Amino acid sequence: MTFKTSSLNSLPLLAGLLAGGLTQAQTAPAVAPPASRPSSLGWQACQAIKGNDAGQLACYQQWAQSQLPANTPPASITTAPADPATGQPETPILLLPALNTDAPDGKPIGCxxxxxxxxxxxxxxxxxxxxxxxxxxxxxxxxxxxxxxxxxxxxxxxxxxxxxxxxxxxxxxxxxxxxxxxxxxxxxxxxxxxxxxxxxxxxxxxxxxxxxxxxxxxxxxxxxxxxxxxxxxxxxxxxxxxxxxxxxxxxxxxxxxxxxxxxxxxxxxxxxxxxxxxxxxxxxxxxxxxxxxxxxxxxxxxxxxxxxxxxxxxxxxxxxxxxxxxxxxxxxxxxxxxxxxxxxxxxxxxxxxxxxxxxxxxxxxxxxxxxxxxxxxxxxxxxxxxxxxxxxxxxxxxxx
Incomplete structure (x- = not known):
């Protein structure tokens, strides 16, 4: 069975998962993604991974990379500074590449x-x-x-x-x-x-x-x-x-x-x-x-x-x-x-x-x-x- 979805509609979900699981992913041992290619099965294949946060994260990363247009710059990581007034600690943030698109299918805006x-x-x-x-x-x-x-x-x-x-x-x-x-x-x-x-x-x-x-x-x-x-x-x-x-x-x-x-x-x-x-x-x-x-x-x-x-x-x-x-x-x-x-x-x-x-x-x-x-x-x-x-x-x- 093949699952299809819009790449742009999934990016907010991907950003949330990456921001929330980034610290754990840095310390947890790397786990290989499932045998099936997420680029062909869609993000639902990654969502189906239960009890293995690092593996699910790696799956999402592989799927997201496959959805980006050619020559798209890679995502980067920055850190939000701590806020002593609220007790908020430093938080890693994933910066997704800016996609120049005018349609949810990811086509370039061109002219x-x-x-x-x-x-x-x-x-x-x-x-x-x-x-x-x-x-x-x-x-x-x-x-x-x-x-x-x-x-x-x-x-x-x-x-x-x-x-x-x-x-x-x-x-x-x-x-x-x-x-x-x-x-x-x-x-x-x-x-x-x-x-x-x-x-x-x-x-x-x-x-x-x-x-x-x-x-x-x-x-x-x-x-x-x-x-x-x-x-x-x-x-x-x-x-x-x-x-x-x-x-x-x-x-x-x-x-x-x-x-x-x-x-x-x-x-x-x-x-x-x-x-x-x-x-x-x-x-x-x-x-x-x-x-x-x-x-x-x-x-x-x-x-x-x-x-x-x-x-x-x-x-x-x-x-x-x-x-x-x-x-x-x-x-x-x-x-x-x-x-x-x-x-x-x-x-x-x-x-x-x-x-x-x-x-x-x-x-x-x-x-x-x-x-x-x-x-x-x-x-x-x-x-x-x-x-x-x-x-x-x-x-x-x-x-x-």
Whole structure:
């Protein structure tokens, strides 16, 4: 018969037995554990040993060791000092190893392990930050916000529709902005891997972002979604650990392929494809504070003039992007994103983000108050050639 149980549920019992029987175990003669292996029979086999405290203790020790993950440091013994006020003598205490787990089955917490840097956890750059493939993770913030703008492009209609009595929509400058963004790692260790937790590990990701502007405050127009942009992408991440001056570290290089479209046809259609190169570096400022800088440069994949829904879009949205993020502490993050057309007629955009955790839960959830200020071109595909200023106030979920 085989007995199975959760290793973590048994650790409190093990700690109590070891603390209580440690002194006796130091003086009693060593007794071999039962012939049956406790690692296969479970702790019940040790519990069945009666009248032999030292043998039972040895059995528990052998079983506990078999349950620990690989490379777990051994338990250690310390002594609690005597307390003359209460007459409490010195007491031996067993210090069990700290298991970095988020589940009772003892699996490593990987991408949530705070002993690694922000970038390492976000892109799972090292073996110790691995959360395995095909698990859903956050990408860009998942947001619901009130957006106040200085105007937007009005959807165009052809002459036949206008002659049929179509009236242009009456749009408001106050909209609701909704963003969904997720990703999953589809492969790992393709070109770079190792056995140690600190070993670098490359990876291949698929991400999807959807952003909508909803005319919630126009009941007379049936509250339409003014525009929705879809952005699937494939990203390859190659990790580095290159020390740079000033305490900075170059952490990753990347290659991406992205399609962006508003899912419309004819005059309303907006879409383009691009390939990009990226790189990122970071600097640790303290246990809960860091700086991160990420750059991307891209090239549009050419289309024939007859299929180009938005000619010259790269001259408006830009050809390069630089993002700098200051993790002030666990509760506050400040970010600045700059885009530039790299053209004689300089265009692009500036975006500033401030994310603040609720005071009641700054650490244990991904919920953030989110304030965003955008100025420039490309806040949405429909408005790619119109300069807009947008102030967004709302809530976001960051990577969970």
């Amino acid at each position: 949530r392990n705070t002993q690694y840097s922000e970038l390492s956890r976000f892109w799972e750059l090292q073996r110790g930050t691995d959360c395995d493939t095909f698990s859903i993770r956050g990408y860009r913030p998942i947001s619901l916000a009130l957006a106040l703008t200085n105007g937007s492009n009005t959807p165009q209609v052809d002459e036949a529709v206008r002659n049929a009595g179509f009236k242009p929509q009456t749009l408001k400058n106050a909209e609701t902005k909704i963003q969904l963004s997720v990703r999953t790692k589809v492969a790992k260790g393709l070109l770079k891997s190792g056995d140690a937790d600190e070993s670098d590990q490359d990876s291949l990701w698929f991400g999807y972002t959807q952003q909508s502007y909803w005319q919630l405050f126009t009941p007379g127009e049936s509250r339409p979604f003014r525009t929705t942009d879809h952005e699937p992408e494939v990203i390859y991440i190659y990790p580095h650990q290159v020390a740079l001056p000033g305490g900075w570290q170059y952490r990753l290089s990347g290659l991406g392929l992205v399609h962006q479209s508003n899912g419309q046809s004819n005059l309303l259609s907006r879409s383009w494809n691009r390939v990009y190169l990226m790189g990122a570096l970071e600097k640790t400022l303290g246990p809960e504070s860091s700086l991160r800088v990420q750059g991307r440069v891209w090239d549009r994949l050419r289309e024939s003039s007859g299929n180009d829904d938005n000619p010259g879009i790269e001259n408006f949205i830009g050809r390069a992007e630089l993002n700098a993020t200051w993790q002030i502490n666990k509760a506050n993050t400040l970010g600045v994103t700059l885009r530039h057309s790299l053209h004689s007629q300089a265009r692009g955009s500036t975006r500033i983000d401030w994310l603040m955790a609720p005071a009641a839960s700054p650490t244990y959830t991904g919920l953030r108050y989110h304030v965003q200020l955008f100025s420039g071109y490309g806040d949405s595909l429909l408005d790619y050639n119109r300069r807009r200023n947008v102030l967004s106030l709302g809530l976001s979920l960051v990577d969970w």
